[in-house]
Amino acid sequence: xxxxxxxxxxxxxxxxxxxxxxxxxxxxxxxxxxxxxxxxxxxxxxxxxxxxxxxxxxxxxxxxxxxxxxxxxxxxxxxxxxxxxxxxxxxxxxxxxxxxxxxxxxxxxxxxxxxxxxxxxxxxxxxxxxxxxxxxxxxxxxxxxxxxxxxxxxxxxxxxxxxxxxxxxxxxxxxxxxxxxxxxxxxxxxxxxxxxxxxxxxxxxxxxxxxxxxxxxxxxxxxxxxxxxxxxxxxxxxxxxxxxxxxxxxxxxxxxxxxxxxxxxxxxxxxxxxxxxxxxxxxxxxxxxxxxxxxxxxxxx
Amino acid sequence: xxxxxxxxxxxxxxxxxxxxxxxxxxxxxxxxxxxxxxxxxxxxxxxxxxxxxxxxxxxxxxxxxxxxxxxxxxxxxxxxxxxxxxxxxxxxxxxxxxxxxxxxxxxxxxxxxxxxxxxxxxxxxxxxxxxxxxxxxxxxxxxxxxxxxxxxxxxxxxxxxxxxxxxxxxxxxxxxxxxxxxxxxxxxxxxxxxxxxxxxxxxxxxxxxxxxxxxxxxxxxxxxxxxxxxxxxxxxxxxxxxxxxxxxxxxxxxxx
Numbered sequence: 054x055x056x057x058x059x060x061x062x063x064x065x066x067x068x069x070x071x072x073x074x075x076x077x078x079x080x081x082x083x084x085x086x087x088x089x090x091x092x093x094x095x096x097x098x099x100x101x102x103x104x105x106x107x108x109x110x111x112x113x114x115x116x117x118x119x120x121x122x123x124x125x126x127x128x129x130x131x132x133x134x135x136x137x138x139x140x141x142x143x144x145x146x147x148x149x150x151x152x153x154x155x156x157x158x159x160x161x162x163x164x165x166x167x168x169x170x171x172x173x174x175x176x177x178x179x180x181x182x183x184x185x186x187x188x189x190x191x192x193x194x195x196x197x198x199x200x201x202x203x204x205x206x207x208x209x210x211x212x213x214x215x216x217x218x219x220x221x222x223x224x225x226x227x228x229x230x231x232x233x234x235x236x237x238x239x240x241x242x243x244x245x246x247x248x249x250x251x252x253x254x255x256x257x258x259x260x261x262x263x264x265x266x267x268x269x270x271x272x273x274x275x276x277x278x279x280x281x282x283x284x285x286x287x288x289x290x291x292x293x294x295x296x297x298x299x300x301x302x303x304x305x306x307x308x309x310x311x312x313x314x315x316x317x318x319x320x321x322x323x324x325x326x327x328x329x330x331x332x333x334x335x336x337x338x339x340x341x342x343x344x345x346x347x348x349x350x351x352x353x354x
Numbered sequence: 355x356x357x358x359x360x361x362x363x364x365x366x367x368x369x370x371x372x373x374x375x376x377x378x379x380x381x382x383x384x385x386x387x388x389x390x391x392x393x394x395x396x397x398x399x400x401x402x403x404x405x406x407x408x409x410x411x412x413x414x415x416x417x418x419x420x421x422x423x424x425x426x427x428x429x430x431x432x433x434x435x436x437x438x439x440x441x442x443x444x445x446x447x448x449x450x451x452x453x454x455x456x457x458x459x460x461x462x463x464x465x466x467x468x469x470x471x472x473x474x475x476x477x478x479x480x481x482x483x484x485x486x487x488x489x490x491x492x493x494x495x496x497x498x499x500x501x502x503x504x505x506x507x508x509x510x511x512x513x514x515x516x517x518x519x520x521x522x523x524x525x526x527x528x529x530x531x532x533x534x535x536x537x538x539x540x541x542x543x544x545x546x547x548x549x550x551x552x553x554x555x556x557x558x559x560x561x562x563x564x565x566x567x568x569x570x571x572x573x574x575x576x577x578x579x580x581x582x583x584x585x586x587x588x589x590x591x592x593x594x595x596x597x598x599x600x601x602x603x604x605x606x607x608x609x610x
Contacts, residue, residue: 156454246455248448248463276365310369314376317448317466318535320459323546334544341541343373 083108085166086128086176087117089136092187095194096256099187102136103128103176114154114161114169114179115140118191136179138191145327148238151245152191153180158245160327161191182245186254197253198241200274201283205306209296221294234289234335236328243281243322243332249315250278278315279306281322285335291342304346313339368443379440380539383532386429387437391529395522395563398570405502405582409589412501438474445470466531469524476521484508500586506577515575522567530560 084105092099105128106120115138122135140150143162150161155172169177185193211217223231244250255270257263287303290296307313313336322332368375397415401408418425450464484496484505497504509518534556537543543552 246451248450248460251447251449276369308373310365310372312373314373314539315447316539317444317463318459318538319457319463321451321455321457324455324457324459331546333538333549334546337538337541337544337549339541340539341544344540347373347377 085112085117085170087121088176088178089121089190090178090180091136091190092181094189095186096254102133104136108166112166114152114164114166114177115143115150117166117177118161118179136191137189139193146238148240151182151240151242153182153245154178156180158182158242158325160240160242163327182241184245184247184250184252185241186252195239195241197274198239198244198280198282200271201279202239202286204275204279204309205283205287205303206299207283207286207290209290209293210299223294227292231289231292233328233330234285237282237286237289237330238328239282240327241282242325242327246321246325247278247281248319248321249317250280253277275309275311277311279311281316281332281336284313284316284339285330285332288335288338288342300342301346304342307339308343308347313343316340375440376444377539379437379444380536382433382437383529384536386433388529388533390430391525392563395526395567395570398574399566401502401505401570401573401577405577405585406589409501409586412498413589413593416498434477438470441470441474462531466528466535469528469531472520472524473528476517476524479517480521499590500583502574502577503579503582503586506574506579506582509571509575515571518571519568522571523564526560526564526567530556530563533559 085108087104087106089102089104090099091102104121104124106117106124109116118136118138125135126132138150138152138161140161141147142149145160145163148160151158152161153159154161154164155169155178166177179191181187181191182193182195185195185197188194253270253273255266255273257266261269284307287307291300291303316336318333320333322336323330326332397411398408400411416422445467448467450460450467452460452464486495494504494508496508509515534549534552537552538549543549
């Protein structure tokens with residue numbers, strides 16, 4: 054960014070420092086306009102709110118939200134409670150800060166303000182994910198994401214705590230194949246962008262207990278699409294030599310209501326995945342495995 | 355185990371057999387519905403070789419006689435009704451978002467649904483107009499003994515021609531793009547490179563079918579109705595003479 058074209062290194066540094074400080078002074082004058090879709094609680098009406106924060110170098114959406122919390126007042130100076138959001142690792146590994154930034158689902162931590170301002174120089178728009186019930190502001194209830202992982206048993210069962218000896222060897226090729234799938238952080242971007250994945254918001258009935266509500270919610274989760282992430286995790290474990298021991302149970306879940314057949318091949322999942330996981334390959338492989346399994350079941354029983 | 359507990363939770367028939375039904379839906383789009391579309395477009399394209407060629411193809415199909423309606427219902431209409439019904443269930447469950455995510459795959463997803471609905475309306479109108487009700491809906495019914503002339507008359511109005519062009523393009527897109535998604539659904543092509551290759555292959559299939567379909571439409575509209583009629587009459591006469599000869603051959607021998 055800073056042009057250093059002098060032969061003399063020392064003078065070059067001096068020039069770059071001068072440029073740097075000039076830039077900093079200038080940058081403090083710049084402001085970033087942010088529009089946030091807020092909601093005070095579950096089931097309540099959402100509303101837009103405008104914020105204005107001073108521009109800093111290398112900001113991301115998380116630091117924007119931190120500045121908004123510091124100011125706690127809108128663009129026109131009205132004091133408001135800080136915007137609520139979820140985040141944890143700040144390095145695109147935990148998957149908790151997913152939100153809709155400038156109309157596209159992504160991780161707040163790796164959404165850099167400089168890049169966002171190239172997309173839209175006027176303002177940055179922040180919305181909660183639209184496929185999950187809003188808890189507050191940008192915080193959503195993503196338990197359906199984890200419910201789907203339970204559905205497909207996205208784990209390897211370990212029977213007891215005793216030493217079972219070394220596991221089967223995995224070839225480097227298989228490792229190469231499986232590694233990308235193992236980087237899934239359950240962020241839910243694939244679900245947010247999927248036209249086949251629609252929101253489920255179960256509202257508590259007055260006469261209902263919390264337990265009954267939970268049962269009703271789980272039943273709804275069971276009926277609807279599990280999503281690309283769960284299909285991909287099922288394939289990760291079905292292609293693992295130890296995980297393969299439960300392959301039939303996973304295939305049974307994958308072909309149950311809300312399973313792979315719900316995929317509409319829009320392939321948005323793979324386009325928005327922050328970890329570039331080959332989700333459509335997993336879906337097609339699950340489709341192939343289900344085809345083979347269904348034929349086997351038909352002729353082997 | 356996992357599945358039995360999942361499936362025991364009160365859900366509809368369609369829900370319980372969702373996988374099977376959706377796979378049958380996918381298959382039915384290829385066989386018999388898709389296969390029929392290909393045969394149908396190829397048959398129509400014989401008009402490019404003139405009314406005589408088209409008439410002889412139609413005669414071959416109508417040679418099935420009383421079996422024809424059974425074949426039609428069993429292998430064409432019922433599978434189409436099944437494919438369309440499940441198709442509408444699928445469409446109603448989705449939420450197109452091509453505005454937010456304008457990727458090629460997503461555009462194709464949206465177009466697949468749009469062309470499915472256009473194809474449904476078009477085919478319904480096409481069958482009712484040419485097959486069952488004919489003149490009552492404008493244009494005129496298809497007469498298997500006057501194949502080219504009756505079809506040319508029915509699609510002669512400009513508006514009908516335009517609607518047919520839209521219908522044909524929609525059907526061809528829906529079929530060839532559907533072929534690509536069928537390959538993913540059943541697990542024929544799994545890697546993104548294989549999907550890309552299959553995509554090109556489906557594009558070639560689509561362009562070929564589209565050329566056949568639109569070529570047939572243009573050629574049919576360009577048919578000289580009077581000339582076609584005389585050809586058809588001559589062919590029908592030949593047909594009748596042949597059958598008369600066959601039927602009365604023994605008697606005529608007896609007479610001699």
